[in-house]
Amino acid sequence: MTSKRAKILVVDDTHMARIQVGGLLAVCANWETVFAKDGQEALECIAADHFDLVLTDLVMPVMGGLELVERIKKLHPQMPVILMTSQGNEHIASDALRAGAASYIPKRMLGDNLVSTVRSVLDVCHERTSYSRIGPYLRSNRLQFVIGNDGGLISPLVHVLQEQMLNEAIVDESERIRVAIALEEALSNALYHGNLELSSELRESENDLYFEVAQQRRQIAPYLGRSILIEAIRNQEEVRIMIRDEGPGFDPTNLPDPTDPENLEKVHGRGLLLIRTFMDKVIHNDRGNEITLVKRTCAEPVEVDQSN
Template identity: 40%
Template sequence: MMIDTERCGPRPRPAASTDEGPRTPRLLVVDDSEFERRRIAVLLGGFEGLDVGFAPGAAEALEELERDPPDLLLSDLVMPEMDGLELARRVHEARPGLPVILMTAFGGEQEAVRALRSGASDYLPKSRLDKDLTPTLRRALDAFAFDLRRHRLARGMRSQASTYELDNDPELASMLAQVLVDEVAGLGLLDRSARIRLRVALQEALLNALFHGNLELGSELRREDEAAFHAHVAARRVQEPYRSRRIRVRVVLDRRAAVFEIEDQGPGFDVRCAGRPVEPEDLKRVGGRGLMLMRTFMDEVSHNSRGNVVTMTMRLDAGRSPG
């Protein structure tokens, strides 16, 4: 284990993960108290398989995040200038997959809730560091190792086909959008911006199939009265024929492209409308911008003649790189 309690600048890093084996994970500890940094260093003295660095404050930690991102971050909650909650929020925005564990000398459920809502993945009272620090880090590192192996396994995937069938639950549709993005991102062929675009396009397509396809609700109602629109959604989800309708999603994925076919069981729509040029006003329309976003963010978008199936393609061999 490598420990340096005085600085968080560049240091020799273990070799990156290769086919021969994974690299040593790195922990960055953030605390403005030199005493606490040294205490944690002592507690981790026998923790094998971990490269540990220290930062004296949130600003230094953010610099290190840009320069040489760690795999796990352990931060004090109460610090001058920028506290651990704000640091967790910024880390969550910059690197959503980076686990952040917040620790405080004060403890209490209220602080724990605030920490978790800020993007922290765990919470650790300093009064229990002696007992809980090592098992807490071990849990986080076990998850890190699992994700690393899953990522390596996904990079070896050459093709995959799957089918999902959903009822008319908006939350489930949004969750599926993220699951599908994760499947594609596992190939290591999408940068962060491309992952965001893919998620937006998938979510718009799934919610269009749900709201406008299966439930037959128009965009006009949502523009005029958002609350009334969602009241209609809730009502139709338990009424026939809407409640029995399903959304079927077929996915074909390889290292060249990701193809998503989303089918609803509604009456469809006039597909000639889908081919019109994108207008600037489309960006301002609440519920009318879905098709525009899909066409903008995906490489290909097409509909069947009935208008109840949309097929979207994102090419993965166009020079996109992981970020």
């Protein structure tokens, strides 16, 4: 896959970590990587140059990742920040996500997930709106899509939802980015965990096998005929997006609490952690094959409902 041109700032106080991350990002020729050893140096780099994305460690001298996220959120709200987390700093990472970070990657999963996560966040950010002057006058809007088990449709679908539903309803650009990332996570969950019935444990232990099995299941029953329904409604108060797969579902009450910092390092529940952090209300149906994401124009504390 060809990646869009981007300049990425990597912030980590450990020399070997910077080398590792730089080597992983070098797989994309269109990505230029610049390094900083702490948050203060990162802010100096940002003041002197333009960056499309910041990838940061959390615990560093002078200025750590949490304060860096807060400063970037205030000074450069359009600039997404991805956290690199490790065991022992889960609470800081949880605070940084609430403060405005766009996503996170456990350091032990960098080899498998770094490039795909960076590409996904950049893809969301590069889709700038041209929605025109009439958008603010819209009183209500409704969209409905039905897609098959094609992961290649997730990104363009999110872009349409951004333009038609998010860009005028949500003023804060960093929040629009975070909502778009939550949508990508919810759609990916519906596809891979819902329709294709793949487990997070498989992805954590055998990342390549996970996608091989996904490709196989797309071609055979009962997975072949399944689809995903997406219904999006926007009014002056909120944007509400329902995503329903045709898999067997699950009991959402049995999920480990994804908002608990102790679960931050687990692949299982990562998507729900981001969804619940970035949205104002999250609703699961009883069967566990439908999720509704709500973002209000004036944010209030997140609500989680396990039923319709």
